[in-house]
Amino acid sequence: MRIGKKLQKFLLLTVAFFFAATLLINVTNFHNYFGINRADTAVKVVALSYDDGPYPPYTNQLLDVLDRYQVKATFFEIGRNIEKHPEIVKTIAARGNELANHSYSHKDMMFKPREYLLSEIAKTDKLLLELGVKQESISFRPPWGRRFVVLSYLVSQMHKKLIMWDVDSHDYEKKLTVEDIANRVIDNVRSGSIVVMHDGGGDRSKTVAATEIIVKNLRSKGYEFKTVSELLK
Ligand SMILES: [Zn+2]
8 A cells, every 4th residue: 555655656746747847848948948059040140159258459359350351249258357348348349249248257157056146147247238238138158158957047037048059169279270270160160050269268369360260261151140149030
């Protein structure tokens, strides 16, 4: 009899679990819950994104390259860097690029208390808004893309998009040459791709040079460049 009851309880819990899981998948658009990697499209569009800025002189150099080819990109900014270089943030926006949130202090956001996660996101949003960033919703990308259920849940509660990538340039690997970085992107991009590169966190001259090669090459193949938000529209 006892085993029977245990079995009953087990079955009930199993059914409840699947019911809850199905509900979660449908209600939360679950496949995007842990981040959007690319746009689902057959059109030749791609979004270049840059993390860890604003960071002179590389962000400025990058903006010049992007302007030369009339490409708009998305910049995932660190709050601490925004405080140091607010004028660069204004320039990024003034030139028609998208600004996004990459936390305040760029520390690992896995397994951190809810209050900490909220303040990391809110502080950077506030800085961007104070600088006049006018966007319906400021997207978020966690440091190193590391996230867990709680962070994903909070981001969705804040009505933000959690943006990841499907093409990693590996521009943070010191041993890679400009051509290595460019080829990594060129060889892996497909319609709707989101590319991650870095304009901050160290010497990014290789990223600046690689960007020019990437833009020229992909454009010759018929790709159009969009900001992440435009790409996902
Ligand atoms: Zn980062």
